[in-house]
Amino acid sequence: MRNVILFIRRYFTFFTFLFLQVVSLWFLYSYNTFHQAQFLQTANELTGQVNSRYKKVENFFALGDENRRVHQLNDSLFNLLARQYVQTDTGRQLVRDTVPSDTLNRYRRYYFRPAAVIYNSTSSEKNYIQLDRGALHGITENMSVLNSDGAAVGVVVNVSPRFAQVMSLLHVRQKVNVALKKSGDFGTIEWDGVDPGLLLLKGLPKSVPVKVGDSVVTSRYSFNFPPGYPVGTVAEVISDPGTNFFLLKVKPAARFYNLQYVFVVENLQYSEQAQLDEQTRKRIEDPKRTTR
Amino acid sequence: MSELIRNIIRFALFLLFEVYVLNRVPHLHRFISPSLYFLFILWLPFALTERWLLLIAFATGLTLDYFTQTPGLHAAACVLIAYVRPFLISVLTPRDSSDFNYREPSPQSLLWAPYFIYVLILTLLHHGWLVLLEWMSFGSFGDFLIKLISSTAISLLLIFTVELLFPRNMRFRTNVGG
Incomplete structure (x- = not known):
C-alpha cells in the first residue's frame, strides 16, 4: 500500500x-x-455577453451596406407576404388549432423572427453561427435561418435562454433538401469542408437538364426551410461516370463572411410533420410489428 | 507590476487577439490557420510548479474553446505543451536549472538559438495535436501534414514578430539582492 x-x-x-x-x-x-452538452449552455451565456459587446462596435462600420440591403428587402417583402401561407381545404376541416388564420382561411405556415449574428466563423470544417435570440424569444431547435436577402444560411441546433447556435451550411455534417428553380427536381446540398465559396449538390439524376448558372432554391420537401428561397447558383457540373447522379458545385447565395442580420424561420407545423414521419417509419419499417 | 497581474493582463490580451483578430481575418489558404494565444503558456514564469502549469494551460485552452465552440480541442493541445515545457527547459538550459537568473523564458534568458528550438517544438506539438484531433474524423494524411507545417510556419512568424515588437526587457536577477 x-x-x-x-x-x-x-x-x-x-x-x-x-x-x-x-x-x-x-x-x-x-x-x-450530443449538441445538448450542458457545457455549451453556460458557455453560450458567458461568451455571448462578450460577443455582443464586440458586435456592437463591429456593426458600426458596416451600417451603410446593411441599410441598403434592408431597403431592398423591405421592397421585396410586399410581394412575398402571400407566400407565408398555405391554402387549406375548409370543407373537411374539423379541428382548428390556435394558429391564427387570415380572412381567406389561409393558415400561417412560416413565422419569421429577426435576429442579429454575434459570432460567426467560416474557417473551420465545422462552422457555427451564434445569434442574439434564444429560447426566451421563442427560438427552438430545427428552425431554419435565412440572411437578410432571404438566402439560406443554416439550421438552429442548440439554444440557451438568450442565445442560439446555428449550424451553418458550411458544416461538413449539414444536409439540406434543395431543388432546381427551373424544373423543381430535388437533391441534397452538402459541404466537403474544402472551399467556403462552393457547396456540393448531390442526388440530382442525370436525366435532368442542368446548366451552369441555374438557380438552386430551398425545396418544398424540407421540413425546416420555407420553399423557394435562394440557396445558390450552379457553378460547375461534374458528371461522375460511376453513378446516375450529377455532382454539382454550387456557389452559395448567402455571403457567409459578413452575415449581420438574419431571419429565424419557424415552420409552425414542424413537430406535427416530424412526428408523422417518425410514426410512419416506425409502423411500416419496424420488423417486430405483425401486419394485419 | 506584480507577476500575477502581468500574467492576467497577458491572458486577456492573447485570448481577445486570438478570438477577435486571428479568427476573423480572411484566411490566406484553407490549410493555414495560425494561432498565437499559446505563447501565453510559453511565457509563464519559470517559478510555477508543473501542476499549476497544467491547470493554467487547461483553463487557457478551455476559455478559448468557449469562444470557438469546440469544447476540449484547444484545452487538450494546451495541456500537452504545458506538460512538455518543463522537460524542454531543463534540456535547453544545460547549466544548473534550479536557480534561474531570469523570470520567464525569453530570447534573453534562454539565448536566441535555444529559445527558437523551444518555441518551434512547442508550436509543432500544439498544432500537431490540434490538427490531428480536428482531422481525426475525416481528411487525408497528406492534408494533415501540409496543414501542420504551414500553420506552424505562419505561427512562428507571428510569434517572432511579437517577440521583436514587444521586447520584454527583464532585469538580471542576482542572488545578492533584487
Whole structure:
C-alpha cells in the first residue's frame, strides 16, 4: 500500500496531465455526438455577453451596406407576404388549432423572427453561427435561418435562454433538401469542408437538364426551410461516370463572411410533420410489428 | 507590476487577439490557420510548479474553446505543451536549472538559438495535436501534414514578430539582492 502511494506521489504530475487530457477529449467527443452538452449552455451565456459587446462596435462600420440591403428587402417583402401561407381545404376541416388564420382561411405556415449574428466563423470544417435570440424569444431547435436577402444560411441546433447556435451550411455534417428553380427536381446540398465559396449538390439524376448558372432554391420537401428561397447558383457540373447522379458545385447565395442580420424561420407545423414521419417509419419499417 | 497581474493582463490580451483578430481575418489558404494565444503558456514564469502549469494551460485552452465552440480541442493541445515545457527547459538550459537568473523564458534568458528550438517544438506539438484531433474524423494524411507545417510556419512568424515588437526587457536577477 505504501508503495502504491509513493508511486502515485512520484508520478502525480503525469497523472494530472493524463487526467486533464482525458477530460478535454471527453468534452470534445461528447459534444460532437450530443449538441445538448450542458457545457455549451453556460458557455453560450458567458461568451455571448462578450460577443455582443464586440458586435456592437463591429456593426458600426458596416451600417451603410446593411441599410441598403434592408431597403431592398423591405421592397421585396410586399410581394412575398402571400407566400407565408398555405391554402387549406375548409370543407373537411374539423379541428382548428390556435394558429391564427387570415380572412381567406389561409393558415400561417412560416413565422419569421429577426435576429442579429454575434459570432460567426467560416474557417473551420465545422462552422457555427451564434445569434442574439434564444429560447426566451421563442427560438427552438430545427428552425431554419435565412440572411437578410432571404438566402439560406443554416439550421438552429442548440439554444440557451438568450442565445442560439446555428449550424451553418458550411458544416461538413449539414444536409439540406434543395431543388432546381427551373424544373423543381430535388437533391441534397452538402459541404466537403474544402472551399467556403462552393457547396456540393448531390442526388440530382442525370436525366435532368442542368446548366451552369441555374438557380438552386430551398425545396418544398424540407421540413425546416420555407420553399423557394435562394440557396445558390450552379457553378460547375461534374458528371461522375460511376453513378446516375450529377455532382454539382454550387456557389452559395448567402455571403457567409459578413452575415449581420438574419431571419429565424419557424415552420409552425414542424413537430406535427416530424412526428408523422417518425410514426410512419416506425409502423411500416419496424420488423417486430405483425401486419394485419 | 506584480507577476500575477502581468500574467492576467497577458491572458486577456492573447485570448481577445486570438478570438477577435486571428479568427476573423480572411484566411490566406484553407490549410493555414495560425494561432498565437499559446505563447501565453510559453511565457509563464519559470517559478510555477508543473501542476499549476497544467491547470493554467487547461483553463487557457478551455476559455478559448468557449469562444470557438469546440469544447476540449484547444484545452487538450494546451495541456500537452504545458506538460512538455518543463522537460524542454531543463534540456535547453544545460547549466544548473534550479536557480534561474531570469523570470520567464525569453530570447534573453534562454539565448536566441535555444529559445527558437523551444518555441518551434512547442508550436509543432500544439498544432500537431490540434490538427490531428480536428482531422481525426475525416481528411487525408497528406492534408494533415501540409496543414501542420504551414500553420506552424505562419505561427512562428507571428510569434517572432511579437517577440521583436514587444521586447520584454527583464532585469538580471542576482542572488545578492533584487
